[in-house]
Amino acid sequence: MAKVIGLGGIFFKARDPGALADWYAQHLGLGVEEWGGVRFDDDPAHPGYTIWSPFAADTKYFAPSTQPYMINFRVDDLDGLFAQLQEAGVTMDDQIEDSEYGRFLRIMDPEGTRIELWQPPS
Template identity: 75%
Template sequence: MAKVTGMGGFFFKSRDPKALGEWYAQHLGLSIEGWGGVRFDDDAARSGYTVWCPFAADTDYFAPSAQPYMINFRVDDLDGMLARLREGGVTVDDRVEESEFGRFGWIMDPEGTRIELWQPPA
């Protein structure tokens, strides 16, 4: 059965993502990468990693959610997970993206939070 294998990341809106990243670097020691976030390699035996990333407050990446954050979960079988969620009546975005980072799909939870599902590359 397709399932979540871990937290892929936490994305949230910020009034000033660059300044906020600098604050986290200075005070908490996060190593902010050029794309504006941090990648935590939490288990070398498992594909994927965990990302922390502030987005601009006016981003539409979380749309149609009105929430100021989006959760990303790693999954082991994106197609199977999306099919099972559709069968269960969950709102599933028709779009699936593929890139060098893996495959991505999106759903909405009952409270209107957009959730990104990520199947890392093999």
């Protein structure tokens, strides 16, 4: 069975993403990168990493969800998971997106939260 193997990231809306990132850097020591988020390296035995990233409050990136956050999970077999979720009738994008960062599929949970499934590049 294809499955989640880790947390890929937490993405959330903020009134002022830059100021919020600065606060986290100053008070909690997060190493905020130039693009506005933090990349945490994970277990070298599993490909990928974890991202923490504030987005503008009016972002459309989480659409069609109206939730103020989106969760990204790392998965071991995106094609297999796509087939499993499709067979189960889960609401999701029509196809997997390929990019330089890996492969992505976005789905919706029963409460309307956008979930991003990510298979890192090999």
